[in-house]
Amino acid sequence: MSSKNCITAPSRSFTFSYKAHQIVHAPYIIVENLRMGKIQEDYFVAQWYTETDEFQKFLSNNQNQQPALVKSISNPSKNTLQMPTRTYVPFEDESILFKILNIDPRNTDESIAFYNEYGPLDQMSSLSNITPTNRCSNMEGILESRNFFINSVIEIKTIVDGFFILEDIKAGAIFTETEQFELLEHYNPSYWQPRREYLNTRFEDIIQMIIVRTLSSNLKSVSPFAELDKDGNFYPGYISTNLLGAIWLQIYNLVTRIPGKQVFKECLFCGKKFASTSSRQKFCPEYSDIPVKNTPCANRYSAMQNRARKWYRGGLKTIDEIAEQLNRPVPEVKLWLKLD
Ligand SMILES: [Zn+2]
Numbered sequence: 608m609s610s611k612n613c614i615t616a617p618s619r620s621f622t623f624s625y626k627a628h629q630i631v632h633a634p635y636i637i638v639e640n641l642r643m644g645k646i647q648e649d650y651f652v653a654q655w656y657t658e659t660d661e662f663q664k665f666l667s668n669n670q671n672q673q674p675a676l677v678k679s680i681s682n683p684s685k686n687t688l689q690m691p692t693r694t695y696v697p698f699e700d701e702s703i704l705f706k707i708l709n710i711d712p713r714n715t716d717e718s719i720a721f722y723n724e725y726g727p728l729d730q731m732s733s734l735s736n737i738t739p740t741n742r743c744s745n746m747e748g749i750l751e752s753r754n755f756f757i758n759s760v761i762e763i764k765t766i767v768d769g770f771f772i773l774e775d776i777k778a779g780a781i782f783t784e785t786e787q788f789e790l791l792e793h794y795n796p797s798y799w800q801p802r803r804e805y806l807n808t809r810f811e812d813i814i815q816m817i818i819v820r821t822l823s824s825n826l827k828s829v830s831p832f833a834e835l836d837k838d839g840n841f842y843p844g845y846i847s848t849n850l851l852g853a854i855w856l857q858i859y860n861l862v863t864r865i866p867g868k869q870v871f872k873e874c875l876f877c878g879k880k881f882a883s884t885s886s887r888q889k890f891c892p893e894y895s896d897i898p899v900k901n902t903p904c905a906n907r908y909s910a911m912q913n914r915a916r917k918w919y920r921g922g923l924k925t926i927d928e929i930a931e932q933l934n935r936p937v938p939e940v941k942l943w944l945k946l947d
Contacts, residue, residue: 629850631693632656632749633723637677637715641750642669649753651722654678656748665748677715693724697853698845700725701869702894704857705881708767712760718753727751728759729849759851763858765793766821767880769814770862770871776811790814795821822859828852857882876904876911911935912943919944 632653641650656662657676666674697703703725710717727749772790776782782790787810794817829852834844847853860868861882869882874891881891890904901909911933918924926944930937 628694629697629726629853630691631695631722631724631726633692633726635719635722637719637753638750639675639677641666641674643752644669650750651719651727651753651756653749656750659748662748693726695725697725697847697850698856701882701892703850703854704763705879705892705894707760707763707854708880710760712757718756722751726850728756728851728854761793762795762821762825763854766818767858767871768793769818771873771880772814773811773818782810818862822855822862825851825855826859829856874904876908879904915940915943 632655634654635651636654636657637649638652638657639649640647641652652662706721706725710721712718728751768790772780772782791810791813828848829845830847832844832846833841836842845853845856847856857869861871864870867884869884871880872883872888873880875889877891879891883892890902890908893899893902915929915933918929919926924932926937926940926946930940933940
Protein backbone atom coordinates (compact mmCIF):
# COMPACT_ATOMS: atom_id res chain seq x y z
CA MET A 608 0.00 0.00 0.00
CA SER A 609 1.42 3.36 -0.89
CA SER A 610 1.58 6.04 1.71
CA LYS A 611 -0.77 8.04 -0.46
CA ASN A 612 -3.58 5.78 0.59
CA CYS A 613 -2.87 6.27 4.21
CA ILE A 614 -5.25 8.37 6.12
CA THR A 615 -2.92 11.06 7.22
CA ALA A 616 -3.37 12.22 10.72
CA PRO A 617 -2.32 15.55 12.06
CA SER A 618 1.34 15.59 12.98
CA ARG A 619 2.33 14.56 16.47
CA SER A 620 2.85 18.14 17.56
CA PHE A 621 -0.88 18.52 17.12
CA THR A 622 -1.34 16.73 20.42
CA PHE A 623 0.45 19.50 22.21
CA SER A 624 -1.04 22.40 20.36
CA TYR A 625 -4.55 21.11 20.75
CA LYS A 626 -5.67 24.50 21.91
CA ALA A 627 -5.32 25.80 18.41
CA HIS A 628 -7.55 23.30 16.68
CA GLN A 629 -10.21 20.74 16.93
CA ILE A 630 -10.25 18.96 13.62
CA VAL A 631 -13.57 17.74 12.30
CA HIS A 632 -13.71 14.97 9.73
CA ALA A 633 -17.38 15.05 8.84
CA PRO A 634 -19.56 13.38 7.74
CA TYR A 635 -19.91 10.88 10.55
CA ILE A 636 -22.04 7.79 10.56
CA ILE A 637 -22.91 5.29 13.25
CA VAL A 638 -21.53 1.81 12.89
CA GLU A 639 -23.51 -0.61 15.01
CA ASN A 640 -22.07 -3.53 16.93
CA LEU A 641 -18.42 -2.88 16.33
CA ARG A 642 -16.20 -5.13 18.34
CA MET A 643 -13.24 -3.67 20.20
CA GLY A 644 -11.60 -6.41 22.16
CA LYS A 645 -14.33 -8.11 24.13
CA ILE A 646 -16.85 -5.32 24.04
CA GLN A 647 -19.28 -4.90 21.21
CA GLU A 648 -21.01 -1.56 20.86
CA ASP A 649 -21.97 1.25 18.50
CA TYR A 650 -19.42 3.75 17.23
CA PHE A 651 -19.41 7.11 15.55
CA VAL A 652 -17.06 6.78 12.60
CA ALA A 653 -15.88 9.40 10.15
CA GLN A 654 -17.55 8.12 7.02
CA TRP A 655 -14.52 8.21 4.76
CA TYR A 656 -12.80 5.86 7.15
CA THR A 657 -15.44 3.16 6.68
CA GLU A 658 -14.68 3.23 2.96
CA THR A 659 -10.99 2.50 3.33
CA ASP A 660 -9.05 -0.73 3.22
CA GLU A 661 -7.78 0.13 6.68
CA PHE A 662 -11.29 -0.01 8.05
CA GLN A 663 -11.88 -3.42 6.44
CA LYS A 664 -8.62 -4.61 7.94
CA PHE A 665 -9.64 -3.16 11.26
CA LEU A 666 -12.91 -5.07 11.10
CA SER A 667 -11.24 -8.36 10.32
CA ASN A 668 -8.65 -7.79 13.04
CA ASN A 669 -11.44 -7.19 15.47
CA GLN A 670 -13.48 -10.21 14.39
CA ASN A 671 -16.52 -8.24 13.60
CA GLN A 672 -19.43 -9.77 11.79
CA GLN A 673 -20.66 -7.26 9.28
CA PRO A 674 -21.59 -4.24 11.31
CA ALA A 675 -24.62 -2.26 10.35
CA LEU A 676 -23.87 1.21 9.06
CA VAL A 677 -26.45 3.75 10.04
CA LYS A 678 -26.39 6.71 7.72
CA SER A 679 -28.50 9.39 9.22
CA ILE A 680 -27.28 12.04 6.90
CA SER A 681 -27.79 12.20 3.22
CA ASN A 682 -24.43 11.83 1.65
CA PRO A 683 -24.74 9.38 -1.15
CA SER A 684 -21.49 10.16 -2.89
CA LYS A 685 -18.57 7.99 -2.03
CA ASN A 686 -16.57 10.22 0.17
CA THR A 687 -12.86 9.86 -0.04
CA LEU A 688 -12.25 13.05 1.81
CA GLN A 689 -9.38 12.87 4.20
CA MET A 690 -8.91 16.56 4.74
CA PRO A 691 -10.66 18.05 7.73
CA THR A 692 -14.01 19.57 6.89
CA ARG A 693 -13.62 22.09 9.64
CA THR A 694 -11.16 23.23 12.24
CA TYR A 695 -11.97 25.48 15.15
CA VAL A 696 -10.71 26.52 18.58
CA PRO A 697 -12.82 24.74 21.21
CA PHE A 698 -11.77 27.03 24.04
CA GLU A 699 -13.22 29.96 22.16
CA ASP A 700 -16.37 28.36 20.86
CA GLU A 701 -19.28 29.34 23.08
CA SER A 702 -21.78 27.23 21.22
CA ILE A 703 -20.39 23.81 22.22
CA LEU A 704 -21.59 23.82 25.80
CA PHE A 705 -25.00 25.18 24.79
CA LYS A 706 -25.39 22.42 22.20
CA ILE A 707 -24.27 19.73 24.67
CA LEU A 708 -26.70 20.92 27.32
CA ASN A 709 -29.60 20.80 24.89
CA ILE A 710 -28.84 17.62 23.01
CA ASP A 711 -30.56 14.29 23.52
CA PRO A 712 -27.44 12.09 23.42
CA ARG A 713 -29.47 9.00 22.54
CA ASN A 714 -31.00 10.66 19.51
CA THR A 715 -29.15 9.44 16.42
CA ASP A 716 -29.64 12.52 14.25
CA GLU A 717 -28.86 14.99 16.99
CA SER A 718 -25.68 13.23 17.99
CA ILE A 719 -24.46 12.77 14.42
CA ALA A 720 -25.12 16.48 13.84
CA PHE A 721 -22.96 17.18 16.88
CA TYR A 722 -20.09 15.08 15.51
CA ASN A 723 -20.38 16.71 12.11
CA GLU A 724 -20.06 20.13 13.67
CA TYR A 725 -17.65 19.60 16.56
CA GLY A 726 -15.89 16.28 15.99
CA PRO A 727 -15.29 13.58 18.59
CA LEU A 728 -15.12 14.35 22.29
CA ASP A 729 -11.84 12.56 22.65
CA GLN A 730 -10.14 12.51 19.29
CA MET A 731 -6.79 11.41 20.62
CA SER A 732 -8.10 8.37 22.40
CA SER A 733 -10.29 7.45 19.48
CA LEU A 734 -7.23 7.57 17.27
CA SER A 735 -5.14 5.45 19.55
CA ASN A 736 -7.82 2.78 19.70
CA ILE A 737 -6.71 1.75 16.27
CA THR A 738 -3.44 -0.02 15.95
CA PRO A 739 -1.87 1.25 12.78
CA THR A 740 -0.65 -1.44 10.45
CA ASN A 741 3.13 -1.24 10.35
CA ARG A 742 3.98 0.34 7.00
CA CYS A 743 1.26 2.87 7.19
CA SER A 744 2.26 4.44 10.44
CA ASN A 745 0.20 7.53 9.83
CA MET A 746 -2.95 5.55 9.35
CA GLU A 747 -5.49 6.79 11.77
CA GLY A 748 -9.20 6.44 11.49
CA ILE A 749 -11.55 8.31 13.70
CA LEU A 750 -14.12 6.47 15.72
CA GLU A 751 -15.65 7.03 19.08
CA SER A 752 -17.82 4.86 21.27
CA ARG A 753 -21.45 5.92 21.30
CA ASN A 754 -21.80 4.89 24.93
CA PHE A 755 -18.84 7.10 25.77
CA PHE A 756 -20.62 10.03 24.10
CA ILE A 757 -23.92 9.31 25.86
CA ASN A 758 -22.28 8.97 29.27
CA SER A 759 -20.15 12.08 28.79
CA VAL A 760 -23.14 14.21 27.78
CA ILE A 761 -25.24 12.91 30.68
CA GLU A 762 -22.43 13.65 33.11
CA ILE A 763 -22.10 17.22 31.83
CA LYS A 764 -25.85 17.79 32.04
CA THR A 765 -26.20 16.41 35.55
CA ILE A 766 -23.29 18.47 36.86
CA VAL A 767 -24.73 21.66 35.38
CA ASP A 768 -28.14 20.72 36.78
CA GLY A 769 -26.47 20.18 40.16
CA PHE A 770 -25.04 23.67 39.99
CA PHE A 771 -28.55 25.06 39.42
CA ILE A 772 -29.93 22.94 42.27
CA LEU A 773 -27.35 24.55 44.58
CA GLU A 774 -28.36 27.99 43.30
CA ASP A 775 -32.01 27.14 44.03
CA ILE A 776 -31.15 25.96 47.54
CA LYS A 777 -29.26 29.22 48.17
CA ALA A 778 -32.35 31.07 47.01
CA GLY A 779 -34.45 29.18 49.55
CA ALA A 780 -35.73 26.16 47.62
CA ILE A 781 -36.45 23.08 49.69
CA PHE A 782 -36.35 19.56 48.29
CA THR A 783 -38.21 16.72 49.97
CA GLU A 784 -36.44 13.47 50.83
CA THR A 785 -38.05 11.81 47.82
CA GLU A 786 -37.05 14.65 45.50
CA GLN A 787 -33.49 14.56 46.82
CA PHE A 788 -33.25 10.86 46.24
CA GLU A 789 -34.70 11.15 42.74
CA LEU A 790 -32.18 13.85 41.88
CA LEU A 791 -29.25 11.92 43.28
CA GLU A 792 -30.20 8.89 41.24
CA HIS A 793 -29.08 10.77 38.13
CA TYR A 794 -25.51 10.85 39.38
CA ASN A 795 -22.91 8.17 39.36
CA PRO A 796 -23.82 6.14 42.47
CA SER A 797 -20.19 5.67 43.43
CA TYR A 798 -20.09 9.38 44.20
CA TRP A 799 -23.07 9.62 46.50
CA GLN A 800 -24.10 6.21 47.78
CA PRO A 801 -21.36 5.85 50.39
CA ARG A 802 -22.17 9.34 51.65
CA ARG A 803 -25.86 8.62 51.73
CA GLU A 804 -25.29 6.27 54.63
CA TYR A 805 -24.14 9.12 56.81
CA LEU A 806 -27.57 10.19 57.81
CA ASN A 807 -26.73 13.74 58.65
CA THR A 808 -25.05 14.67 55.40
CA ARG A 809 -26.96 17.56 53.93
CA PHE A 810 -28.28 17.20 50.41
CA GLU A 811 -26.40 20.30 49.25
CA ASP A 812 -23.15 18.93 50.67
CA ILE A 813 -23.56 15.76 48.64
CA ILE A 814 -24.26 17.73 45.45
CA GLN A 815 -21.29 20.01 46.10
CA MET A 816 -19.02 17.04 46.64
CA ILE A 817 -20.23 15.39 43.42
CA ILE A 818 -19.53 18.58 41.47
CA VAL A 819 -16.06 19.02 42.96
CA ARG A 820 -15.09 15.43 42.27
CA THR A 821 -16.52 15.26 38.77
CA LEU A 822 -14.94 18.56 37.78
CA SER A 823 -11.51 17.64 39.05
CA SER A 824 -11.50 14.24 37.41
CA ASN A 825 -12.59 15.72 34.09
CA LEU A 826 -10.10 18.59 34.19
CA LYS A 827 -7.16 16.21 34.18
CA SER A 828 -6.85 16.52 30.42
CA VAL A 829 -6.48 20.29 30.73
CA SER A 830 -3.32 22.12 31.67
CA PRO A 831 -2.16 25.74 31.94
CA PHE A 832 -0.28 27.00 28.96
CA ALA A 833 1.73 30.15 28.37
CA GLU A 834 0.34 31.70 25.23
CA LEU A 835 1.90 34.43 23.15
CA ASP A 836 0.08 37.41 21.77
CA LYS A 837 1.07 39.05 18.51
CA ASP A 838 3.45 41.43 20.29
CA GLY A 839 5.33 38.52 21.80
CA ASN A 840 3.90 38.88 25.31
CA PHE A 841 3.00 35.83 27.32
CA TYR A 842 -0.47 35.47 28.72
CA PRO A 843 -2.19 32.63 30.57
CA GLY A 844 -4.00 30.06 28.48
CA TYR A 845 -5.00 26.43 28.55
CA ILE A 846 -4.48 23.38 26.44
CA SER A 847 -6.40 20.16 26.50
CA THR A 848 -5.71 16.76 25.09
CA ASN A 849 -9.31 16.50 23.97
CA LEU A 850 -12.51 18.39 23.27
CA LEU A 851 -14.10 17.11 26.45
CA GLY A 852 -11.43 18.88 28.51
CA ALA A 853 -12.21 22.17 26.76
CA ILE A 854 -15.91 21.70 27.55
CA TRP A 855 -15.19 20.95 31.21
CA LEU A 856 -12.95 23.98 31.42
CA GLN A 857 -15.89 26.11 30.28
CA ILE A 858 -18.01 24.57 33.04
CA TYR A 859 -15.20 25.18 35.53
CA ASN A 860 -15.05 28.85 34.50
CA LEU A 861 -18.81 29.13 34.86
CA VAL A 862 -19.17 27.55 38.29
CA THR A 863 -16.12 29.31 39.74
CA ARG A 864 -17.37 32.62 38.33
CA ILE A 865 -14.02 33.93 37.20
CA PRO A 866 -14.45 37.71 36.96
CA GLY A 867 -15.07 38.87 33.44
CA LYS A 868 -15.82 35.36 32.22
CA GLN A 869 -19.23 34.03 31.36
CA VAL A 870 -21.94 33.16 33.85
CA PHE A 871 -24.69 30.60 33.54
CA LYS A 872 -28.15 31.87 32.76
CA GLU A 873 -31.54 30.39 32.08
CA CYS A 874 -33.47 31.64 29.08
CA LEU A 875 -36.39 33.80 30.16
CA PHE A 876 -38.62 32.21 27.55
CA CYS A 877 -37.74 28.51 27.28
CA GLY A 878 -35.63 27.91 30.39
CA LYS A 879 -32.64 26.47 28.52
CA LYS A 880 -29.27 27.04 30.14
CA PHE A 881 -26.67 29.13 28.37
CA ALA A 882 -23.45 30.98 29.13
CA SER A 883 -23.14 34.70 28.68
CA THR A 884 -20.80 37.56 29.56
CA SER A 885 -23.41 40.22 28.96
CA SER A 886 -25.67 41.21 31.85
CA ARG A 887 -28.34 42.22 29.34
CA GLN A 888 -28.68 38.86 27.61
CA LYS A 889 -31.89 37.20 28.81
CA PHE A 890 -32.62 34.69 26.05
CA CYS A 891 -30.73 31.71 24.75
CA PRO A 892 -28.34 32.64 21.99
CA GLU A 893 -28.81 31.78 18.36
CA TYR A 894 -25.57 30.30 17.09
CA SER A 895 -25.68 30.83 13.40
CA ASP A 896 -23.48 32.34 10.75
CA ILE A 897 -26.09 34.92 9.94
CA PRO A 898 -26.29 37.55 12.65
CA VAL A 899 -29.81 37.89 14.01
CA LYS A 900 -31.23 40.96 15.71
CA ASN A 901 -33.59 39.05 17.93
CA THR A 902 -33.31 35.39 18.75
CA PRO A 903 -36.37 33.14 18.30
CA CYS A 904 -36.85 33.01 22.08
CA ALA A 905 -36.71 36.81 22.38
CA ASN A 906 -39.28 37.11 19.59
CA ARG A 907 -41.62 34.57 21.15
CA TYR A 908 -41.32 36.24 24.53
CA SER A 909 -42.26 39.65 23.19
CA ALA A 910 -45.14 38.13 21.22
CA MET A 911 -46.36 36.64 24.49
CA GLN A 912 -46.14 40.02 26.21
CA ASN A 913 -48.10 41.65 23.42
CA ARG A 914 -50.80 39.02 23.63
CA ALA A 915 -51.07 39.57 27.40
CA ARG A 916 -51.40 43.33 26.97
CA LYS A 917 -54.07 42.91 24.33
CA TRP A 918 -56.07 40.52 26.52
CA TYR A 919 -55.79 42.75 29.55
CA ARG A 920 -56.53 46.07 27.88
CA GLY A 921 -59.39 44.60 25.89
CA GLY A 922 -60.87 43.33 29.15
CA LEU A 923 -60.80 39.76 27.83
CA LYS A 924 -58.84 38.18 30.68
CA THR A 925 -57.79 38.95 34.24
CA ILE A 926 -54.17 38.95 35.32
CA ASP A 927 -54.59 35.55 36.98
CA GLU A 928 -56.15 34.11 33.84
CA ILE A 929 -53.35 35.48 31.68
CA ALA A 930 -50.71 34.05 34.03
CA GLU A 931 -52.39 30.67 33.95
CA GLN A 932 -52.93 30.61 30.20
CA LEU A 933 -49.33 31.59 29.44
CA ASN A 934 -47.89 29.54 32.29
CA ARG A 935 -45.96 32.49 33.74
CA PRO A 936 -45.88 33.75 37.34
CA VAL A 937 -48.34 36.52 38.22
CA PRO A 938 -45.63 39.06 39.23
CA GLU A 939 -44.01 38.66 35.82
CA VAL A 940 -47.31 39.32 34.06
CA LYS A 941 -47.85 42.39 36.24
CA LEU A 942 -44.43 43.63 35.22
CA TRP A 943 -45.38 43.40 31.53
CA LEU A 944 -48.56 45.35 32.18
CA LYS A 945 -46.64 47.83 34.35
CA LEU A 946 -48.99 47.16 37.23
CA ASP A 947 -46.66 46.25 40.07
ZN1 LIG B 1 -34.66 30.02 24.94
